[in-house]
Amino acid sequence: MPGTLIAVLVLLIIGIVALILNTNLFKMIMALTIIESAVLLFAVSGAYIKGAGAPLADINENMVNPLPQALTLTAIVIGAATTAIALSLVIKIYKHTKSVSSEDLTRLKG
Amino acid sequence: MVFTVLAPLIIAILIGVFYREKKGFWLTLASITFIANIVHCFYSLLYNSLPIIYNLGEWGANLGIVLVFDQVTVTMLLVWNSLFLAILCYCHGESKDNDFKFYMLIMIMLFALSGWAVTNDLYNMFVFIEIVSIISYALVAYTRTRNSLEASIKYLFTGSISSVLILISILIIHFSTGELNITLAMAKFSNLPLPTQFITWGMLLTGFLSKAGAAPMHYWLPDAHASAKTGVSALLSGIVIKLSLLSLYKLMASSDLLPGLNQSITTVLIVIGAFSVILGHLVAYRQTNIKRLLAYSSIAQIGYIIMGLSYSISSKAGALYHTINHAFLKTALFFSAGLLARYSNSLEIESLRGTGRKNPIASTLFTVAALGMIGIPPINGFSSKWAIMKGLLAEQAVLISLVIPLGTILATLYYVKILLILFDKKIDLPDIKFSRLKAIAVSLVMFGIISTSIFAPLILSLFGV
Numbered sequence: 001m002p003g004t005l006i007a008v009l010v011l012l013i014i015g016i017v018a019l020i021l022n023t024n025l026f027k028m029i030m031a032l033t034i035i036e037s038a039v040l041l042f043a044v045s046g047a048y049i050k051g052a053g054a055p056l057a058d059i060n061e062n063m064v065n066p067l068p069q070a071l072t073l074t075a076i077v078i079g080a081a082t083t084a085i086a087l088s089l090v091i092k093i094y095k096h097t098k099s100v101s102s103e104d105l106t107r108l109k110g
Numbered sequence: 111m112v113f114t115v116l117a118p119l120i121i122a123i124l125i126g127v128f129y130r131e132k133k134g135f136w137l138t139l140a141s142i143t144f145i146a147n148i149v150h151c152f153y154s155l156l157y158n159s160l161p162i163i164y165n166l167g168e169w170g171a172n173l174g175i176v177l178v179f180d181q182v183t184v185t186m187l188l189v190w191n192s193l194f195l196a197i198l199c200y201c202h203g204e205s206k207d208n209d210f211k212f213y214m215l216i217m218i219m220l221f222a223l224s225g226w227a228v229t230n231d232l233y234n235m236f237v238f239i240e241i242v243s244i245i246s247y248a249l250v251a252y253t254r255t256r257n258s259l260e261a262s263i264k265y266l267f268t269g270s271i272s273s274v275l276i277l278i279s280i281l282i283i284h285f286s287t288g289e290l291n292i293t294l295a296m297a298k299f300s301n302l303p304l305p306t307q308f309i310t311w312g313m314l315l316t317g318f319l320s321k322a323g324a325a326p327m328h329y330w331l332p333d334a335h336a337s338a339k340t341g342v343s344a345l346l347s348g349i350v351i352k353l354s355l356l357s358l359y360k361l362m363a364s365s366d367l368l369p370g371l372n373q374s375i376t377t378v379l380i381v382i383g384a385f386s387v388i389l390g391h392l393v394a395y396r397q398t399n400i401k402r403l404l405a406y407s408s409i410a411q412i413g414y415i416i417m418g419l420s421y422s423i424s425s426k427a428g429a430l431y432h433t434i435n436h437a438f439l440k441t442a443l444f445f446s447a448g449l450l451a452r453y454s455n456s457l458e459i460e461s462l463r464g465t466g467r468k469n470p471i472a473s474t475l476f477t478v479a480a481l482g483m484i485g486i487p488p489i490n491g492f493s494s495k496w497a498i499m500k501g502l503l504a505e506q507a508v509l510i511s512l513v514i515p516l517g518t519i520l521a522t523l524y525y526v527k528i529l530l531i532l533f534d535k536k537i538d539l540p541d542i543k544f545s546r547l548k549a550i551a552v553s554l555v556m557f558g559i560i561s562t563s564i565f566a567p568l569i570l571s572l573f574g575v
Contacts, residue, residue: 105264
């Protein structure tokens with residue numbers, strides 16, 4: 001458990017640092033995906049019980065928590081939808097500005 | 111009652127299958143659904159004994175998903191259905207081509223909103239919030255202008271990071287309690303060691319407040335709401351940003367917080383709320399674009415709701431009532447501003463000069479809604495702010511409650527400035543004929559404002575005061 005938790009933290013930190021440091025929109029979207037994967041890893045590893053088998057009630061008496069695995073599937077779908085919409089936005093932005101750098105998006109000032 | 115939630119999804123699928131039909135067909139179909147839902151919600155508010163609880167699949171509360179239709183939920187469904195009717199009427203015929211995608215997005219959005227309102231499952235709540243967010247990104251970018259794309263991607267990055275925070279905290283709650291049902295999970299979660307609770311609530315608050323556009327994390331909101339088309343701005347400002355605050359209300363209502371934690375959450379909410387009120391109003395005063403001004407005003411109103419959520423039952427009821435009032439008032443403001451801006455095809459406040467005399471209906475709507483935003487007594491905005499303030503005063507938070515009259519003074523400054531510009535003398539404006547559907551939309555919103563003003567004590571009593 002601590003091993004995977006460290007992996008989750010490392011992935012989270014990589015994602016956040018990449019999101020902050022990059023100005024390329026594609027790389028920012030990749031960073032976002034890395035952060036999402038870290039959360040998914042957290043979900044699956046949190047459900048793990050030491051020595052337990054796959055959640056098949058007929059075969060395994062002692063099984064891991066099956067719920068987070070189902071939740072992870074849904075979260076993957078949500079992540080895919082977000083990434084898809086982000087990528088399509090980047091394509092449209094490229095048509096307007098001929099660049100994929102977030103530094104060229106300065107029309108609006110927040 | 112479940113059909114009220116499912117009907118928009120069915121319509122959305124039908125639109126996807128028969129997308130070659132004329133636009134008027136979709137509008138008729140959607141309007142019939144909305145009106146049926148409105149009537150149904152009214153009926154169950156008056157005659158059914160709420161809450162109605164559905165156990166999906168007959169599983170127990172600890173295994174399956176439970177749908178709860180209580181007073182708050184049904185009132186929200188009622189308000190959302192009527193606002194969506196007005197928004198679809200307003201948006202109809204704005205683009206020349208067959209925009210069935212727009213109708214689909216709107217219908218799925220309503221499905222997700224209603225599903226969010228009725229579900230009592232943490233993960234379901236997250237999924238519905240995500241559907242609403244993803245559709246909001248798409249709707250902001252719908253006009254495909256450079257500004258709207260830029261605003262949408264900004265919104266997307268902020269929104270995704272906040273959803274990650276919300277997801278992590280939901281997972282922590284699930285792992286530490288073994289439950290996903292909100293009532294059971296939050297009740298068990300209150301008995302856990304304090305550090306876990308502090309971290310989780312911190313992430314929940316950060317996630318939800320930045321999705322709502324509260325002050326330090328508000329930077330995406332004016333861009334997104336000002337760049338979308340007018341109907342969508344009304345939808346986002348009026349309904350979508352309130353969703354995360356309502357989730358926060360839902361979670362706080364079912365958890366029995368320890369005194370130390372409760373104190374810190376209250377402090378955070380009060381500080382962020384007061385900061386949003388003051389910053390929103392001050393920055394709104396400096397805007398030259400009418401939609402950006404209204405968006406900043408939304409930040410301020412969000413601040414009132416956050417302040418209301420922090421304390422007693424009375425101020426919470428005030429906050430819920432204010433979400434409804436602000437939904438109607440902000441929709442009215444966006445609609446009338448959109449109509450008036452058609453005379454000069456510009457959203458600059460200066461170019462609206464004199465349009466108020468040219469189009470008395472739109473300017474009356476704008477005036478009434480602006481007065482409601484300021485908080486002039488007979489209009490609904492006053493009653494809800496007064497309820498929030500009474501709740502704060504009952505908890506001896508006198509200094510904080512003074513932020514509300516201060517906000518009123520600041521709001522008066524810029525709304526009066528706009529009203530003076532609107533009713534200024536100017537002759538050379540072109541004649542524009544508006545379609546009858548726009549008139550229907552305007553009168554629906556006006557009706558909403560009037561009825562929420564008249565039935566103020568009744569609505570507050572629905573929310574438990």
